[in-house]
């Protein structure tokens with residue numbers, strides 16, 4: 001029996017894709033890795049648990065993270081998506097420049113195997129972008145980091161250095177917080 005297809009279009013990392021006929025049961029991670037050669041989105045649990053496969057969906061209501069392993073392309077149809085390949089900026093010669101979040105993860109040695117890293121980068125990116133639109137008091141930063149990154153699992157380094165890096169980005173970037181000096185207390189992290 002032929003697999004039903006849908007006409008799929010989307011904007012991925014700023015580039016328009018489609019319309020192209022694709023199997024309607026295709027998951028976003030399969031679309032990215034097998035059809036578009038965007039292999040930075042990691043498939044790990046495949047069950048929506050670890051968030052290594054986190055991608056960003058942009059909309060008028062704001063940006064949100066979704067797990068690409070359990071998000072079907074039918075839901076993504078017509079939407080604007082960012083993957084880890086679309087996070088870095090470019091210098092004047094067109095060479096990639098890591099985003100502030102990526103630079104902070106490198107500086108703090110936040111990862112080892114890095115399998116979880118694209119998910120952390122994307123989750124932290126959405127957090128930082130949301131704070132640029134709606135700054136919060138410094139006293140609320142720890143809670144927002146925990147909330148934003150809580151679903152992302154890491155089994156190498158623990159979480160302390162990821163959280164330290166995100167905290168540094170938030171507290172050192174003008175306009176993300178609205179009052180008070182930079183706080184230095186560590187976030188309480190999950191085991």
Ligand code: FES
Nearest residue numbers: 044048049051069
């Ligand atoms: S691979 Fe998607 S949540 Fe784990």
Ligand code: FES
Nearest residue numbers: 112113154155156
């Ligand atoms: S760095 Fe290996 S799972 Fe996070």
